[in-house]
Amino acid sequence: MAQNTEQTDNHNPNIGFIPSKDWGVDKQISEELIEKNLTDIKTKIAPCKPKIIGVTKYYGLNSIVNGYRAGLRDFGESRTTDAIKKIESLPEVVRQNSKFHFIGHLQTNKAEKTVEYFDYIHSVDSLKLAKIISESAKRLGKTQKILLQVNNAEEEQKFGYSKAELNEEIPEIIKLDNLQVLGLMNMAPLGADIQNLRTLFGDLREYRDSLESKFGIKLPELSMGMSDDYEYAVLEGATMIRIGRKLFN
Numbered sequence: 001m002a003q004n005t006e007q008t009d010n011h012n013p014n015i016g017f018i019p020s021k022d023w024g025v026d027k028q029i030s031e032e033l034i035e036k037n038l039t040d041i042k043t044k045i046a047p048c049k050p051k052i053i054g055v056t057k058y059y060g061l062n063s064i065v066n067g068y069r070a071g072l073r074d075f076g077e078s079r080t081t082d083a084i085k086k087i088e089s090l091p092e093v094v095r096q097n098s099k100f101h102f103i104g105h106l107q108t109n110k111a112e113k114t115v116e117y118f119d120y121i122h123s124v125d126s127l128k129l130a131k132i133i134s135e136s137a138k139r140l141g142k143t144q145k146i147l148l149q150v151n152n153a154e155e156e157q158k159f160g161y162s163k164a165e166l167n168e169e170i171p172e173i174i175k176l177d178n179l180q181v182l183g184l185m186n187m188a189p190l191g192a193d194i195q196n197l198r199t200l201f202g203d204l205r206e207y208r209d210s211l212e213s214k215f216g217i218k219l220p221e222l223s224m225g226m227s228d229d230y231e232y233a234v235l236e237g238a239t240m241i242r243i244g245r246k247l248f249n
Contacts, residue, residue, distance in 0.1 A: 061090065101122055105125075106121060130173045143178050148173070183221030188201070188224070205236055
């Protein structure tokens with residue numbers, strides 16, 4: 001798998017984001033602002049109703065608390081240690097009634113802690129990682145919901161399965177204990193035009209359909225689309241969209 005240069009949805013301190021060296025530091029983001037932005041996003045994608053994941057990875061605890069008050073129930077993070085600090089600091093009502101999605105590249109040595117704290121892991125990109133997640137979930141007495149990351153844009157700097165690799169490994173993955181394989185995830189290239197975005201997202205949907213048919217499985221979730229391209233992802237069948245900047249700024 002290639003080394004990842006992660007596509008960042010929010011990393012620009014000049015327009016109010018928290019730089020990675022200061023993750024976990026609060027920036028005051030009002031409930032009213034998030035509610036307004038959330039309404040705008042829902043209006044743009046109506047009548048579709050994908051799960052909107054508030055990507056708080058570059059924002060502090062305040063973004064989750066006020067996001068929850070504004071109506072969000074799903075939050076995305078990409079670094080286990082930083083995310084755990086936030087999750088453990090949340091008011092109990094927020095923590096217990098929210099779902100947490102791990103959306104970054106997952107190192108195998110962080111898998112068990114990630115399984116402990118996250119409801120979904122979107123970025124499973126190898127059989128080795130899937131096995132470790134399965135073993136961790138079994139020890140913790142839970143069934144871990146996962147999505148399989150597909151690099152269907154074939155970007156060398158990104159993590160994710162090629163279609164050929166996933167075709168080979170998915171029969172083993174779906175047999176693993178304590179895993180619920182729910183679907184696929186991808187990331188669009190930075191700067192892609194509308195036609196290329198729609199082609200990429202549509203291709204993932206079609207590939208999902210082919211896996212369901214070939215292996216007799218159900219993969220209901222398609223995690224695709226971020227702040228700059230979520231509208232096109234929804235048009236191509238996204239069931240989960242990962243939004244940071246367009247919610248919190």
